Structure formats: C-alpha cells, structure tokens
Amino acid sequence: MGNLTAEYRHVPVMLSQVLAELDPKVGEVVCDCTLGGAGHSVELARRIAPDGLLIGIDQDDMALAAASKRLAEEAPEAETLVLKGNFSQMDDLLVTAEIPGVDCFLFDLGVSSPQLDIPERGFSYHEDAPLDMRMDSENNTLTAAEVINHYTEADLIRILRMFGDERHAPRIAARIVSARSRTPITTTLQLAELVKSAIPAAARRSGGHPARRTFQALRIEVNHELDALEKGLNAALRWANPGGRICVISYHSLEDRIVSHIFSEMSKGCTCPPDFPVCVCGNVPIVHVRTRKALTAGADEVDANPRARSALMRVAVKL
Numbered sequence: 001m002g003n004l005t006a007e008y009r010h011v012p013v014m015l016s017q018v019l020a021e022l023d024p025k026v027g028e029v030v031c032d033c034t035l036g037g038a039g040h041s042v043e044l045a046r047r048i049a050p051d052g053l054l055i056g057i058d059q060d061d062m063a064l065a066a067a068s069k070r071l072a073e074e075a076p077e078a079e080t081l082v083l084k085g086n087f088s089q090m091d092d093l094l095v096t097a098e099i100p101g102v103d104c105f106l107f108d109l110g111v112s113s114p115q116l117d118i119p120e121r122g123f124s125y126h127e128d129a130p131l132d133m134r135m136d137s138e139n140n141t142l143t144a145a146e147v148i149n150h151y152t153e154a155d156l157i158r159i160l161r162m163f164g165d166e167r168h169a170p171r172i173a174a175r176i177v178s179a180r181s182r183t184p185i186t187t188t189l190q191l192a193e194l195v196k197s198a199i200p201a202a203a204r205r206s207g208g209h210p211a212r213r214t215f216q217a218l219r220i221e222v223n224h225e226l227d228a229l230e231k232g233l234n235a236a237l238r239w240a241n242p243g244g245r246i247c248v249i250s251y252h253s254l255e256d257r258i259v260s261h262i263f264s265e266m267s268k269g270c271t272c273p274p275d276f277p278v279c280v281c282g283n284v285p286i287v288h289v290r291t292r293k294a295l296t297a298g299a300d301e302v303d304a305n306p307r308a309r310s311a312l313m314r315v316a317v318k319l
Contacts, residue, residue: 012039028103038067045078059136087232101241125192164217240318
C-alpha cells in the first residue's frame, strides 16, 4: 500500500482559485465530493480547523486510505470525516454525517492520475490490462469489456460521439463490431490497437493518442458519470447553507455544459411574460452564479501540471 499512497499525491488542479473562490473560514463545514489524494482537502482542512469539519467523499478504497493518512499527517488539527460512496449518493452520505448544512462544496471531476497509472484498473491505453475502468468495482458490475463486446454498433457510435467528441465514431464502432465477432475484446491494448487501425493515418498524426477519446467515452459510460454529476450537483444545492459556495472543476465540454445548465436554471427568477401584472410562476433564484464564463488555469500551472490544461471551473453561491 505504501507505494500506492505515494502515487496518490497528484498535484491538485487550480488550487489557488479553489481556495479563493470557496474562501473557507474557521468553523465552517466543507465537503470535498471527489476526495482523491486529498490534495485540495488538506489545504481546505487547514483553513477551517480547529472548529470546522471536512467531509471527504470517494468511491475508491485506495483513495480513501491514502487521503485519510495524508489528512492525519498534514492537517492533524482538523476534524475530518471520510465517507465511501459516489457523490450521486450525497443525500444518504450527508445524512450519516449528521450535519445541518454545508458551507463549501468542491467537485473535481477528473480521474485521479493514480487510477490511470495503475495498469490493473484498465483506464490506460499505454499498459496492457483487462478492460475494466470501474471506479468502484464492489458496487458496479458494468465493465468496459461488457460495453465493447455487447453494446450494439449504434450504441457504440452514440457513446463515442457524445462522451468522447470522437469524429471517427462510426469507423471505430464498425471495426470493434467486426473484430469482436471473431474473438472477444478483453484487454486495453487490444482495444487501443483496434481504435488506432480504424482512424485514418492523417488524423492519427495530431491530437495525442488516437484511443484517448474512446477510452474517455468508455470511462464516462461505465461509471455513469454524467447522471452522477446531475444528482450530486442538485444534492449540493439542497444541502448548501445560505451563502454556501459550490465550486466545480470539469475536464470535458459535456460535463461543463451540465454544470453551466444547472447553475443557470437555479439562478433564474420569475419566468412569467413581461406583461403579467403579478408573478404566477413563483420562481425565485436559488443561487447566484459567480462565473459567467468558466475560469481556467494559468499558463504557468498548465506548464507545471498538464492535467490543468482542459480544466474549467464554475462557481455558484447559495442565496
């Protein structure tokens, strides 16, 4: 476990902006909905100690172990509560925490790099491993192999387009269906090679590894990430105290669109036609959206931490 704990020390993305936007104060309750290696949480915990409470949620046992150890070592004066689960189960998790409300919520939606780096997890197209990609293998039975070998060609095209922005989705799906009719596709490198062979040579020359978008789409499908995001955000909006800050970092245009849509819906006031003498819709804004345009990482951070390149941050404040 020792080396795995070390691997969980990935650099937290946009840390200075997170601290500035959430502005955690002594005695507040902070919920890190994507605890990971506790990179953000250690700094948040230090700012609310000794009277505050930091709640960390993660569905990955390795992350929970590494984060608990790190919080105990680096923020010993802070009270922390680490909970196993997905933020889509936020209502149940926060009920077990027995707190009336939360002052700061953080969602950092990227996969933590250790999950990508440990070959057996099946997230990486650089190492050969079983096609798995489940963040929580205890409670999720859908694996990437299941998707690749059993989804229809039309469904494969849909998830590659929707979750991967993959231009060559029809070619890749056709190649997968043809290959699996001869022999099941069971490993990451087997799939990566298939995808590579389906993409025209000219398109392979730029834009990173040719299988990157396919693997991203599979990961989102296997872990029901977009459904979870909607549920988690709506729960956070319910649990946030008046004046509570909600900060979301996403790495994919689809995720960012969901966050932007939910925040803008929740910030709408009366929607009655302007010629109505009185309001009959009863809509009142629930949040103030602080980021009209998503915040991004600075050039220095992107140079130091390439994961920050695609990060988009949005912030809302509960009214």
